[in-house]
Amino acid sequence: MAEKVTKRYKPRPDPVVIYKKWCKACGICVELCPKKVFDTDRDGYPVVARGLDCTQCSICWIHCPDFAITSKEI
Amino acid sequence: MTDVSVPKLIQGNQACSYGAIAAGCRFFAGYPITPSTEIAETMALELPKYGGKFIQMEDEIASISAIIGASIAGSKAMTATSGPGFSLMQENLGYAYMAEVPCVVINVMRGGPSTGLPTKVSQADVMQANWGAHGDYYPIVLSPSSVSECFDITVRAFNLSERYRCPVIILSDEVIGHMREMVSLPDFSSVEMIERQRPNVPPEWYKHFLITHDFTSPMASFGEGYRFHLTGLTHDEFGLPTSDNIEIAKKLGKLKLKIERHLSDISQVNTYKIEDAHIVILAYGSVARAARQAVLLSRKKRFKAGLFQPITLWPFPDRQLRQISRKADLIVVAELNQGQIINEVRRVCKSHSKVVGLNRYDGELITPEQILEKIKEEHR
Amino acid sequence: MQKSDVTHQYLRHTMEFPNVWCPGCGIGIVLGAFIRAVDRLHISKDDLALVSGIGCTARIPAYVDFNTLHTTHGRPIAFATGVKLANPKLKVVVISGDGDILAIGGNHFIHACRRNIDITVVVVNNYIYGMTGGQYSPTTPMGKRASTAPYLTVEPPFDTCNLAISSGATFVARSTVYHATQLSSLIEKALVKKGFSVVEAMSNCHTQYGRLNREGTAVRMIQAFKNVAVPVSTAAKLSPEKLEGKIVIGVLHDIERPEYIEHYQKIIDRLQLPKMADKEEKE
Ligand SMILES: Cc1ncc(C[n+]2csc(CCOP(=O)(O)OP(=O)(O)O)c2C)c(N)n1
Ligand code: SF4
Ligand code: SF4
Ligand code: SF4
Numbered sequence: 011m012a013e014k015v016t017k018r019y020k021p022r023p024d025p026v027v028i029y030k031k032w033c034k035a036c037g038i039c040v041e042l043c044p045k046k047v048f049d050t051d052r053d054g055y056p057v058v059a060r061g062l063d064c065t066q067c068s069i070c071w072i073h074c075p076d077f078a079i080t081s082k083e084i
Numbered sequence: 085m086t087d088v089s090v091p092k093l094i095q096g097n098q099a100c101s102y103g104a105i106a107a108g109c110r111f112f113a114g115y116p117i118t119p120s121t122e123i124a125e126t127m128a129l130e131l132p133k134y135g136g137k138f139i140q141m142e143d144e145i146a147s148i149s150a151i152i153g154a155s156i157a158g159s160k161a162m163t164a165t166s167g168p169g170f171s172l173m174q175e176n177l178g179y180a181y182m183a184e185v186p187c188v189v190i191n192v193m194r195g196g197p198s199t200g201l202p203t204k205v206s207q208a209d210v211m212q213a214n215w216g217a218h219g220d221y222y223p224i225v226l227s228p229s230s231v232s233e234c235f236d237i238t239v240r241a242f243n244l245s246e247r248y249r250c251p252v253i254i255l256s257d258e259v260i261g262h263m264r265e266m267v268s269l270p271d272f273s274s275v276e277m278i279e280r281q282r283p284n285v286p287p288e289w290y291k292h293f294l295i296t297h298d299f300t301s302p303m304a305s306f307g308e309g310y311r312f313h314l315t316g317l318t319h320d321e322f323g324l325p326t327s328d329n330i331e332i333a334k335k336l337g338k339l340k341l342k343i344e345r346h347l348s349d350i351s352q353v354n355t356y357k358i359e360d361a362h363i364v365i366l367a368y369g370s371v372a373r374a375a376r377q378a379v380l381l382s383r384k385k386r387f388k389a390g391l392f393q394p395i396t397l398w399p400f401p402d403r404q405l406r407q408i409s410r411k412a413d414l415i416v417v418a419e420l421n422q423g424q425i426i427n428e429v430r431r432v433c434k435s436h437s438k439v440v441g442l443n444r445y446d447g448e449l450i451t452p453e454q455i456l457e458k459i460k461e462e463h464r
Numbered sequence: 465m466q467k468s469d470v471t472h473q474y475l476r477h478t479m480e481f482p483n484v485w486c487p488g489c490g491i492g493i494v495l496g497a498f499i500r501a502v503d504r505l506h507i508s509k510d511d512l513a514l515v516s517g518i519g520c521t522a523r524i525p526a527y528v529d530f531n532t533l534h535t536t537h538g539r540p541i542a543f544a545t546g547v548k549l550a551n552p553k554l555k556v557v558v559i560s561g562d563g564d565i566l567a568i569g570g571n572h573f574i575h576a577c578r579r580n581i582d583i584t585v586v587v588v589n590n591y592i593y594g595m596t597g598g599q600y601s602p603t604t605p606m607g608k609r610a611s612t613a614p615y616l617t618v619e620p621p622f623d624t625c626n627l628a629i630s631s632g633a634t635f636v637a638r639s640t641v642y643h644a645t646q647l648s649s650l651i652e653k654a655l656v657k658k659g660f661s662v663v664e665a666m667s668n669c670h671t672q673y674g675r676l677n678r679e680g681t682a683v684r685m686i687q688a689f690k691n692v693a694v695p696v697s698t699a700a701k702l703s704p705e706k707l708e709g710k711i712v713i714g715v716l717h718d719i720e721r722p723e724y725i726e727h728y729q730k731i732i733d734r735l736q737l738p739k740m741a742d743k744e745e746k747e
Contacts, residue, residue: 031481032481032482033482034482034487034488035487036682036683037681037682038488038682038683040683041683041687042683042687068645071468072496072497072500072644072645072648073493073641073644074493074496075488075489075490075491075492075493075495076481076482076492077471077472077481077496078482079468080469080472081467111549113546132728132732132735133735135732135736137728139545139549141542141545141575142572142575143571145539145542146539146542146545146575147542149535149539149542149543149545149546149572150543150545150549151546152543152546153515153542153543153544153545153546153547153548153550154546154549154550155550156533156546157513157547158550158551159549159551161546161550176535176536179535306531306533306547306551306554307510307511307513307531307553307554309510311509311510311530311531311532312532313526313532313533315533315534316534316535316536322478324479324526325526325534
């Protein structure tokens with residue numbers, strides 16, 4: 011372990027989960043997330059990059075036309 | 085409530101309405117059109133007395149849509165119209181064949197094409213009743229020739245449509261619809277009623293289009309706990325759209341087989357003095373009445389004539405006609421059009437009998453004398 | 465707070481997923497909003513009938529586990545009328561496109577409004593015929609390009625909500641796929657309303673309308689709704705000129721009027737009374 015792991019950065023599951031099989035890489039969640047939680051991978055699929063910033067505001071999953079996002083927390 | 089105990093003077097159209105109610109019809113949607121309007125008027129008057137509902141829709145397309153919807157929700161349903169309205173209904177009639185929804189459609193035929201002759205008689209929609217909607221389907225079409233037959237045939241139409249899960253068309257005509265006769269209607273509770281087969285499996289196993297040994301599937305209604313999908317798209321046994329060629333062939337084959345395998349139940353013909361007849365008059369609807377007279381007239385002139393009246397126009401009663409036509413050297417097909425059902429008769433009998441048409445398409449009826457003349461002309 | 469995966473409990477998992485719609489199509493967002501509204505009201509799946517016509521939007525019912533009916537082009541409201549009359553206990557919802565409801569089905573729409581029959585209609589308005597490839601619809605604004613308007617449209621559009629209000633609907637509301645939370649709560653209100661209720665859901669068809677009119681990607685079109693949407697309360701203070709090109713969102717109309725089936729049931733009850741009296745006499 012090279013980096014210092016503080017309590018705040020304790021690894022935990024992603025706050026939102028993308029079900030890639032249903033996702034069509036439309037980019038809606040990436041753009042609409044107020045906290046910019048997602049980045050896109052090479053094929054345009056969203057990946058959770060800044061999970062800790064997520065406020066569970068629900069914007070991403072209610073705007074996902076493909077029901078491909080679920081939240082771990084609620 | 086109608087008092088059924090005493091004979092009454094009623095119209096063919098009214099008899100259709102009473103027949104429907106007796107058969108358990110509890111929903112009617114329609115749009116006024118001569119000469120069918122009395123059916124709607126009678127339904128508007130009578131249905132609420134039996135706890136049923138009548139609605140006048142904004143057009144015939146809406147009318148047939150509404151009765152299909154009502155049938156899906158579990159009601160026996162009917163609409164009535166005439167030529168122009170029947171044309172408007174074709175797309176959704178096709179939907180009902182595809183989605184296998186029981187319902188009854190009465191077409192009281194008037195002169196066409198187009199607005200044609202609203203108040204005059206015709207039998208020109210016979211082919212439309214068979215081929216009116218697009219696609220490959222096999223309809224059941226019945227034709228009454230008297231007021232009491234209007235009652236009986238409407239009951240039968242409901243029974244067939246429930247039994248085979250398909251629309252049944254009644255081709256009445258202006259004369260039959262408006263004609264008044266004394267009839268004593270049977271007690272409605274004594275009328276034989278066939279109900280659609282209900283599923284006897286738990287909802288998880290339910291297939292709305294299950295292929296059974298007799299090709300008709302048990303049918304649940306909306307709101308009963310069997311949540312199914314209905315679509316006009318070609319679908320699999322669950323009702324979900326499919327483009328799999330095996331599923332497509334299975335589905336379309338079923339539509340044909342469920343009718344074809346039950347011809348003996350569906351086909352119905354009336355005959356009159358046919359046993360020893362060498363001359364057969366083939367007529368249906370209002371013309372069958374004149375034909376009956378013509379049989380008697382002919383026999384007075386020593387022509388051994390008999391009447392063959394198909395009650396079931398489609399599927400055409402091939403077997404029955406072939407049987408009786410073996411003895412016949414002349415078949416006169418009398419109809420109020422320029423020759424429609426005659427093509428079926430030729431197909432069945434051409435090899436062994438002479439088939440001639442007697443056609444009238446001027447808005448007037450064929451008379452018994454005209455039929456006799458035709459027989460004299462053609463019989464040598 | 466509703467769970468994020470509540471929609472999954474209502475999807476028909478025998479269907480193939482992902483769904484048929486183009487990536488980013490707003491139809492899926494409307495479906496999500498609808499499901500959440502149904503879930504909040506605790507309507508049992510067995511008690512809801514979802515009816516649609518033909519079009520991209522009309523593919524919705526196949527994907528959800530209700531009593532679902534995919535009818536012919538333009539006719540869902542007429543089918544729904546039959547379903548509702550035959551079984552008034554069912555909650556009957558029509559969901560279909562602007563072309564389906566307002567062009568070929570326009571006559572059924574205004575007459576259902578007039579009758580005030582207890583049905584909810586969700587019109588997904590994407591300004592275009594999506595499924596057939598971008599032909600102009602009765603809601604396409606003036607001066608827009610469509611595959612059948614290569615020289616730009618010269619027909620003024622319908623305002624779905626005004627049409628519904630003037631035809632007699634008792635609850636009329638509008639929202640957009642950007643405002644998906646509001647859309648869901650408006651659908652919820654419409655479902656609760658006893659009478660004919662209409663919700664217009666403004667949606668994006670970037671594949672056809674967006675492409676032809678250079679309005680960009682799905683995301684850009686959805687975000688654009690944020691800028692053109694004006695809440696009813698604000699709109700009331702704006703002049704008609706200022707409202708040009710804007711979309712007024714919120715509840716536009718909510719009145720009470722006798723409902724058709726209740727009315728008709730009274731006739732049935734009245735006519736059945738003598739029969740019941742008869743029976744009692746005999747007993
Ligand atoms: C009677 C009939 N005419 C035309 C069509 C072809 N058609 C299919 S979908 C459609 C337009 C649908 O547009 P809209 O209702 O706006 O739905 P969207 O696809 O935009 O969701 C048309 C014209 C048809 N299926 N049936
Ligand atoms: S909104 Fe849904 S479909 Fe679109 S990129 Fe995000 S997860 Fe994928
Ligand atoms: S819940 Fe909100 S903050 Fe969290 S990822 Fe989704 S949109 Fe972003
Ligand atoms: S064509 Fe338009 S309306 Fe149809 S699925 Fe694609 S984006 Fe949606």
